[in-house]
Structures are given as C-alpha cells and as structure tokens.
Amino acid sequence: MAGSSHIFQAPKGTRDFDPPNMALRLHLEKAWRDASIRHGFEQIDGPTFEHLDLYTVKSGEGIVSELFSFKREGGDTDYALRPEFTPTLARMAASKGRSLSLPTRWFAMPDLFRAERPQRGRLREHRQWNVDLLGAPGPDADAEVIAVALTALRTLGLSQSDIRVRISHRGAAAGLLSACGVSDDSMADAFSLVDRREKIPADQFAEQAAAIGLDEAGVRRLDDIASSRIAATNAPGTIAEQHGLPSETVADLEALARELEKRGLLEFCDWDLGIVRGLAYYTGTVWEIHDAAGDFRAIAGGGRYDELVQLFGGPAIPACGFGMGDVVLGLVLQERGLLGDQLSDLLPRPDVFLVSSGTDDAEEHLVPLATSLRELGMHVRHTWKSTRNVGKQLKEASSNRSRFAVILGEELANNTVVAKNLDAGTQVDVELGDLPIWLQRQLAESEAAELQ
C-alpha cells in the first residue's frame, strides 16, 4: 500500500461507502422505505446521540461499556451515540403523550453505534430499519409488522426457500416451561438457558437446568421444547400436544397463525419456542428472520413490547415492531446471488453518453445538448478526459453501462447525429432537432422491455 505509513485508516468496525457500496446501501434502503410506505407506515428520525441516561435507565450501568459515550469539552452532561432506536422512539411517543393519535405506524432507518469488537455481520456502525406499530394490542398488529419485513425481503428477491421467520411467544413459552417444572422465579433463567442451548454442551445444559430446579424428565422436556421448530403450516396446538399440554397454552400463537394466514405468510414461518431475543422488554410475540440454512446471524428481530412506552414515562401504549440491520442482510443477499455479478451493477445507468469527435462544431454543441436533455429528466454524461478519440469515449460509455451513445461529428453539417444503442449495438442517424423525442421513445421502450 503506497505511502500507507501516513494514510489514516477508518476506525475499527466502520465502513467507507464507495459508489458501488453506496449503491448497495441505497438498494436496501429503497426496499425498506418502499415496503414501509406500501403498508402505510410513515418515516421518522431522531437525534444520532441521546442523553446517556436514556440507555442506562432501561438496561442498567452494564451497558455503558458497549456504548460510545462522551461529554462536551468542559461539560458535565453524559451523551451516547445511539446503540438502538427503540428508546428514542419510546421517548418520542412518551413526549407526545395523549396527543399521539393511535394506532400510530412509524418507521425509521437510523445509523446505530456499538463499541463492541466487530464480528461477521456485526460492526460498530450500521444502519437499521425499524418498524413500529403503537397502540394496537392484537395479533393482527404482530402479523402486520412481520408482513412489512417480508415485503421488503421479497422485494429484494428472497423467497421462502431463502429465509424463515422463527416465531415464539413469551406467554406460550412460559406456559410450556412451567409445565416442565420451571417456577415463576426461575422463568428468566430458564429463558436464558433456552437461548444458549445451541452454544453449550449437553451436559452443561443439563447441569444448569438442574440448577433451576428441574428433574431429569423436566430437563428433557425443556430441551425438547427449546429445540422444537416446526413449519407454521402446522397448528401451534400440535406443539402443546407433543408435550402433553392443553392447546390453550398456545392460544396466542393460534390467533397469530390466523392473522399470518390472512396475509399469505404461513409458508414463510416456523414456530420455534427456542427464540428468546434477550430478556429486555418483550412481552408477547417474539420472532427473528434467519437465512434458511441458519448460517448467519438474524436478519431481523422483533416482537411485542407493551410496557416500553410507559417505562419511558409515557402513557401505557401497547406496541410491537422490529429492527433489521443492513450488514447481515447484505451478506445474505450476496450469498444468495441477488446482487448481480458485481455491486456496480446497482449504480444508476446513464441514459445517454454524448461523444464529441473533437470538431469545433461538435464541441460547441456538446454542453448545450447535455443541458437540454437533462432538463427533460435524462441521466446524461460525457467524458471528462481530454481525449476526443471516439473509441475511447465509447469504451467509457459502455464501461459505465450507458444505454445510448450519441456521436457528434462531421454529420452536424447536415444537422444530424449518430445515435447508438449500446446494448443492441445498432446505430442510426437522427436529426438533431428530433433527438430528444427519439431518445425518450427509445428509453421508454427499453424500460418496458426490462420490466417484462
């Protein structure tokens, strides 16, 4: 790396977005925004940093080591770069108080920060799509936010063979766990154990299960429940039956199943009571979206948190929602071959590349023609190199994937230019005055052809 001794490196866990990578980010954000809007959600945002207290009040002091926090020079107030958006959302909802018209459907695409060691799919700065439905307590709301997430993922080309929604429910899982012999006091520990079951050896699992008061049979049932994942096309009651429990234990999941079915989404979903999602603030449905093979971290995670707004000093507003980060999603799309041969294919294609052969007449026409075509809304480029070699200019036009090239040269004496379709390789002479209309028609045709 030339002269790298004096070149600054980007901070650990951050990314530079060169044009192809920026195109990828915009590609994801467009899918997110379009899906949100199609489902009737409205975009919000908040500050990139908040008072440190906003994050410690809910999670305790332990979270501070995972935050980028700071004081103003000479100031006393502690701030932190936002590690998640939900506290900001809850703060906004709480501060609007009763003037907030409910139900409210909000989405955001914040930049988030965490001070942890980067790993695959986890960086120190990332972009996350957040969708929240406030003031709707029913399973239709849970199903609706899952639908929004899937709309975006399907827009990006992912199908039910690529991704799975793994759904659990705090109440249903707790019911099954208490039937295994887990006491109410040990419930949090039991959830934590369920969450870690794939990371720890079987003997440790049994040991820790025994520590929360389970007998041998109870340990076995706990393990069964935690690792039972079945297609959502099966009624949730079958899970309860498998463990010899009444189907009322999973009544909430039955209601959710009906709502998912109305939206045609059961095929994308699995019932998976091993999904826990931390322990923070979820109160009902909890779910994650994973790649079908399970090779990556969760693409998205969400659920119901009916007490959160109240926790931040607002009225009691039932709420549900999810977050989806750009990092894992990008990895999954790449792995599934849904980003084209190279990222630069996601860059906007120029409609027209103007080529001047270098004659005085051509040079005079170049910029005015570019200006008038741009006024018609076209993406117009010409070379910024000094060469007037037509071959080199055409090479530049094709390397940036221009749809048409227009060559300005000797023909201008007859008020004519050469218009070339760079995809088809065909070219025709066009009257200079007819060029804008001709191009508009050709571009409309090629756009229609691409949509088929």
Next chain:
RNA sequence: GCGACCGUAGCUCAGGGGUAGAGCACCUGGUUGUGGUCCAGGAUGUCGCGGGUUCAAAUCCCGUCGGUCGCCCCA
C-alpha cells in the same frame, strides 16, 4: 474487554533470511470516427505501521493498528 488466525500491486492471492511475483483490472499500440472479443507491449509496491535480532528481514522476535472467526453481549 479476552483468545486464535491473518495483513505482499487497484482487487484476489503465491513466496517464508540473500535483486519483489502471478491472474484479473488498468494504460499504450494493432484500429488518428465506433465499446463490451482478440493479439502484442507497458506501468504499478516503504510486503499495514514502529521497534528489535542479523553482514543481510516481506520472511524471525516484540509492540501497535486494522481484518476475520469465536467468547462476553446482543439493541
């Protein structure tokens, strides 16, 4: 914060004490007005950075910064 592995051309990587390498990309020419193919030629590096050992370090040692993977944690 802890552990393991890695850092060589724009990119992907080989080389492992003695003159710095390949493929792709790039540039030039074949073609001074026709691209994506082909042929021929060409340029490119403080071998991440700093220090140490050595006659000699890309190579060995220490440190540091970055990357990857795991632990912790997960919003």
